[in-house]
Amino acid sequence: MTSTDFPEPTLVPVNGVELEVFEAGRENAGKPIVLCHGWPEHAFSWRHQMPALAAAGYHVIAPNQRGYGRSSRPAEVTDYDIAHLSGDLVALLDHYGYEDATFVGHDWGAFVVWGLTLLHPDRVNKVINLSLPYQERGEKPWIEFMEAVLGGDFYFVHFNRQPGVADAVFDDNTYRFLRNLYRKNEPPAEPRPGMALINLAGAEAPGGEPVMSDSELAVLVSAFETSGFTGSINWYRNLDRNWHLLADADPIIHQPTLMIYGDRDLVARSENLAAFVPNVEVVSLDCGHWIQQEEPEETNRVITQWLEHQDGPSRRTG
Structure with missing residues (x-):
């Protein structure tokens, strides 16, 4: 699926906002699968998966979540906490x-799916998450913990402690930031002082190879030139609030779960995933962070085979 034949969206009113929603496989009504993008992404990041999942018999629903694309962008930071994001779904x-x-x-979409499954377990029948494993709720709120361990320049901490600074840099350098971010097979580089993503937005030349074509990148650039970055970064500004909101939830994910890692992803793997997600199957692919865009065919194969196995012969369609 290319940028020219990606489905036309509809605006769907939900939970006091409107979401821009892309669909495939409407003829498969009754077998829904909802695809939740990360940061700084767009439903378009699932362009390779939507036709494959529709062909496998699913009604595929891919929203731009609040803060993204043409979806609503509420002004209040707290409107982007896990209660609101899961409530939208x-x-x-x-x-x-x-x-x-x-x-x-x-x-980030994986974080939302983990949180949704804890807060609304009856609405989730299976979980498939890429890159970000289940995040254990430790004794300290997450940003507080990251600040102590990783320092004030770590981007999660920076977004919280210096609100508006990174947003403005990304807004002023949207094309360069996204071009430089969406890379694979990047050579190792010495860490530089300062906030890494702000440095990236200012870098003249990207490293490695592009993850997507110029026309695909243009879809993201256009979306963020329209929306700006603040709504999406507000997700980060609720991490400590989310830590409190999840305090009373049963911390165990009981649903059948598929966890897909990229071997060269910088996001840390979970050392005790099965303790919190006992029904998990783990797969690793030879790629970096942008898993479903770097290895689309392999991602599709892993997901559809796992779903077929979960559904079993009695429930298989087609």
């Missing part, structure tokens, strides 16, 4: 008349 199921669905998340 629950309301999206209600809109389509679905009791539950399989949820797929990459990066």
